């Protein structure tokens with residue numbers, strides 16, 4: 029628990045930075061799982077600062093984003109491609125071919141094969157070293173909404189109504205919010221070696237409490253993180269308020 033969310037974000041950014049440097053020293057890649065949304069923005073800001081001021085290089089970094097709306101053009105203002113470029117990739121020296129974000133433009137019939145390939149690519153890169161997560165008010169991680177079981181892999185999913193309502197301000201009306209998304213599955217996420225979940229603000233307090241203090245169940249997919257042996261929840265005081 030942190031007094032300021034900026035302290036939590038700096039802590040995670042420092043951990044990511046040292047992991048990247050550690051791997052670089054061994055001539056190895058560092059594989060990061062990344063999230064979008066308002067929560068991790070300051071982590072990315074801090075990583076950009078470390079790149080500019082501390083010479084942190086991303087040349088050995090491979091990234092996999094959790095999710096993308098479907099359908100979604102990468103050039104659309106709401107796309108997670110645009111989000112990641114604006115907040116991180118445009119400001120660092122990452123090799124563009126090392127960046128992976130689910131493709132919101134593929135044909136519906138190609139989606140299952142595409143999703144299988146996404147999981148296989150993660151595995152062939154050696155798996156995710158550190159997965160950054162936020163949590164939705166539905167208890168989703170990635171876009172694994174209530175009902176998503178522990179064994180789910182990358183796939184096309186329906187967005188929960190509450191999740192779509194939370195996205196209205198980005199889209200300018202509920203009718204413009206996509207109904208679907210491609211997301212890594214719960215099992216895909218659980219295979220990451222380290223998981224760092226960030227949650228800030230009183231609107232997350234109730235779901236954070238349920239994620240941590242109720243038994244694992246698909247109604248709150250974030251409860252499945254309890255099965256992971258290296259997960260940390262980095263919270264501000266507001267988000268931690270309901271924990272006993």
Ligand code: F6R
Nearest residue numbers: 063064065066067162163164170
């Ligand atoms: C984003 C993602 C989502 C968000 C969650 C919280 O890639 O997978 O699970 O992490 O919806 O969003 P914010 O941070 O905007 O509250």
